[in-house]
Amino acid sequence: MKVAIIGAGYTGLSIGKELIKKKYDVTIFEKSKNVGGMCDTVLICGTHLEKYYRHIFKSDVDAVDLIKELGLEEDLIWPGTKMGYLSNNKIYEFGTPISLLKFKPISFLDKIRFGLNVIRIKLINDYKKIEKYTAEEWLKPRIGERAYSKIWEPLLISKFGEQKSEVSMAWLWGKIKLRSTSSTKEGEQLGYIKGSYQVLTDAFYNYLIDKGVRFELNTEVKKVEKKDDEFIVDLNNKKSEKFDYVVSTLDYETSVKVLGDLLCDAEKKRMSSVKYTSARTMLIVANKSFSRFYWTNIGDNDIPFGGIIEHTNMIKKDNYQGKTIIYISNYMTEKNPLYDVTKEDMLKEYMKHLSKINPEFTNDNIIEYHVYDQNYAQPIITCNYSKIIQKTKLKTKNLYLCTMPQIYPEDRGMNYAIKMGKKVANEIIKS
Numbered sequence: 001m002k003v004a005i006i007g008a009g010y011t012g013l014s015i016g017k018e019l020i021k022k023k024y025d026v027t028i029f030e031k032s033k034n035v036g037g038m039c040d041t042v043l044i045c046g047t048h049l050e051k052y053y054r055h056i057f058k059s060d061v062d063a064v065d066l067i068k069e070l071g072l073e074e075d076l077i078w079p080g081t082k083m084g085y086l087s088n089n090k091i092y093e094f095g096t097p098i099s100l101l102k103f104k105p106i107s108f109l110d111k112i113r114f115g116l117n118v119i120r121i122k123l124i125n126d127y128k129k130i131e132k133y134t135a136e137e138w139l140k141p142r143i144g145e146r147a148y149s150k151i152w153e154p155l156l157i158s159k160f161g162e163q164k165s166e167v168s169m170a171w172l173w174g175k176i177k178l179r180s181t182s183s184t185k186e187g188e189q190l191g192y193i194k195g196s197y198q199v200l201t202d203a204f205y206n207y208l209i210d211k212g213v214r215f216e217l218n219t220e221v222k223k224v225e226k227k228d229d230e231f232i233v234d235l236n237n238k239k240s241e242k243f244d245y246v247v248s249t250l251d252y253e254t255s256v257k258v259l260g261d262l263l264c265d266a267e268k269k270r271m272s273s274v275k276y277t278s279a280r281t282m283l284i285v286a287n288k289s290f291s292r293f294y295w296t297n298i299g300d301n302d303i304p305f306g307g308i309i310e311h312t313n314m315i316k317k318d319n320y321q322g323k324t325i326i327y328i329s330n331y332m333t334e335k336n337p338l339y340d341v342t343k344e345d346m347l348k349e350y351m352k353h354l355s356k357i358n359p360e361f362t363n364d365n366i367i368e369y370h371v372y373d374q375n376y377a378q379p380i381i382t383c384n385y386s387k388i389i390q391k392t393k394l395k396t397k398n399l400y401l402c403t404m405p406q407i408y409p410e411d412r413g414m415n416y417a418i419k420m421g422k423k424v425a426n427e428i429i430k431s
């Protein structure tokens with residue numbers, strides 16, 4: 001049986017791995033020149049580094065299993081990291097009960113209500129009971145306006161921008177549950193691969209090549225059609241190939257374009273109803289540290305970015321020729337004024353705020369900086385999402401869809417890409 005997988009991100013690679021074990025004839029088409037998708041890296045300070053900050057949580061068992069299976073268990077490290085929270089231009093330690101008590105921007109009563117509600121959220125087992133509420137509707141009456149606007153609202157803005165009020169409480173529930181698995185009394189422990197996640201991507205790719213998966217890189221799939229019982233996959237190089245099964249791992253919008261009339265109206269409608277935010281991430285190489293935190297959430301709504309992630313507070317600077325690596329994370333839609341500004345203008349805007357937070361950090365400390373853009377970076381998970389979620393098996397026989405918005409109620413991530421890839425491969429095998 002010939003299977004075409006469209007997209008060589010971790011979802012596509014995971015599907016390929018399961019199917020090749022069962023002796024399917026697997027081809028993975030990838031439009032860019034390398035595999036890994038959003039886990040792509042660049043060469044910085046003589047070593048590979050993720051374009052987008054990257055870690056896994058303790059609950060990411062499918063990712064850990066893959067790492068073990070590829071023989072990289074020894075390379076998986078779990079450094080302790082500290083989380084900060086910026087409020088009124090000051091960074092507070094955050095994420096532990098003690099740090100909450102020391103957090104000045106909200107009153108003692110608000111802290112108690114906030115803390116109790118985090119516990120309450122963690123104790124909820126059935127997300128369907130809360131998915132009809134937006135996070136805002138559920139949280140405000142329980143923790144109060146001030147704690148909501150000081151803590152949760154900025155976090156929702158940082159991931160969903162202008163769409164923050166549409167986000168379902170089930171999404172936040174999933175996020176809190178996941179994150180708590182990596183928390184200890186002292187802080188968090190997050191998983192990283194020595195030498196960067198490129199080591200994992202390379203091992204994954206080489207494993208698949210070795211087992212007989214065919215990769216067609218630099219090959220964009222333009223259209224998929226069906227004639228009799230065979231799929232015809234049209235490629236950018238004007239060639240086309242025939243397959244028995246097709247799986248698209250592409251975002252909904254591109255999948256609708258590529259799969260066209262192979263989708264029924266209900267499928268098209270469901271997929272078109274889901275919106276995404278894009279990520280514009282700035283990577284800064286500096287000659288000094290910015291703060292002592294790995295992850296700083298931004299709680300001031302006038303600051304035009306969502307997080308400061310100081311990678312070298314998780315992985316030692318020695319790995320980067322002694323330099324500091326900082327990511328400035330920003331999720332946005334095209335309505336955001338920073339959506340299409342140049343990287344120079346973006347830095348100017350960011351530095352206005354960074355130098356207020358840490359006046360000793362100036363342009364002179366920046367050795368180099370880059371901006372990486374990722375469309376379809378985060379699906380917006382709205383209320384009652386379980387009712388509109390698209391199944392992986394599509395109406396057209398032997399056609400499958402396996403992509404980020406189908407991950408629910410957990411937040412999307414490498415682990416769930418791997419997990420959903422396995423699930424779809426099993427569906428194909430069973431069919």
Ligand SMILES: Cc1cc2nc3c(=O)[nH]c(=O)nc-3n(C[C@H](O)[C@H](O)[C@H](O)COP(=O)(O)OP(=O)(O)OC[C@H]3O[C@@H](n4cnc5c(N)ncnc54)[C@H](O)[C@@H]3O)c2cc1C
Nearest residue numbers: 007009010011030031037038052054055220221377413414
């Ligand atoms: C800023 C940011 C930070 C993140 N941080 C983390 C983190 O710390 N930890 C974590 O676990 N997850 C993180 N994630 C999420 C994680 O990267 C994704 O969930 C996962 O990589 C998605 O994999 P995928 O294969 O589904 O999609 P993708 O990686 O997007 O793969 C899809 C592939 O399809 C290719 N493609 C597109 N169109 C075509 C076409 N027409 N023909 C052929 N190929 C095509 C693309 O080039 C791409 O390679 C982050 C994501 C972002 C954006």
